[in-house]
Amino acid sequence: MSGETRARIMDEALRQFAERGFAGTTISSIERGVGLAEGTGSFHRHFPSKRAVLDAVVERELARLREIRPEREPDPGRPLADRLAADLEFLREVRPLIEILIRERGAMPHLVRRVREVLVDGGLTGIAGDLGTGSGDPAADAAVLLCATVGYFLTSEFFGADPGGVDAGRYTRVLAELLSRDRR
Structure with missing residues (x-):
């Protein structure tokens, strides 16, 4: 009990x-x-x-989120758009934690640092290993992907509508196409 x-x-x-x-x-x-x-x-x-x-x-939520989405393994057989859709769903799971961080970031930098270590820094490493194409700079591609996806999520959550009327499926498809283009 x-x-x-x-x-x-x-x-x-x-x-x-x-x-x-x-x-x-x-x-x-x-x-x-x-x-x-x-x-x-x-x-x-x-x-x-x-x-x-x-x-x-915060620690319980980080542990729970690691179970939901363990370190990202490269999965070249799965379309990037599908992986991006999973990232958006993952952000929905993290929403209460994101809300706490937005409110408390100035007063409790230790929380921001802890969540950044797990979700951002660890996530970028996994994403960079997952991207085999794009600009030729997987770390920069991963940062663009992370920031674009978090930005899309926060915009849709904050305003209660898809940004520009672009639904999540269309967003993930276009972002995947942009990151996958050969840029010689």
């Missing part, structure tokens, strides 16, 4: 931190959201502080 309560606290904290930010979330609001009696010490039996639950949530 204790592990289940801890997981429920973390789920609720993730939701509230993503919606309200760290400062806008209280231990009492997390307790209420989980159904724990406020002020009874229930929260503190699992976490010493609000900061500790935030750190635990």
Whole structure:
């Protein structure tokens, strides 16, 4: 039961931190959201502080995301557009973590650094190994791919519509074509 309560606290904290930010979330609001009696010490039996639950949530989400998408293995047999579509879906899984980072990046640079190490730096290495064509500079191609895909995702999420009316399938197809062109 204790592990289940801890997981429920973390789920609720993730939701509230993503919606309200760290400062806008209280231990009492997390307790209420989980159904724990406020002020009874229930929260503190699992976490010493609000900061500790935030750190635990970030580490849990990073571990979960590594399971969803382990280090990217080169897969030349799978069309690049399909791999890009999977990247967009992966970003949907990461959305609460992205929201927390957007809100807390100035106040908690350690979180930004930790997520960057896992998702960006590690992701670029995997993407660069996955690209066999393009400009002849796989690291730069990977950075373009990452930034373009994250930009597409954030734009569609922020505005609630596909950028320029270009749906995800069309976006991934065109980006794959651009990255795959022979540029002699």
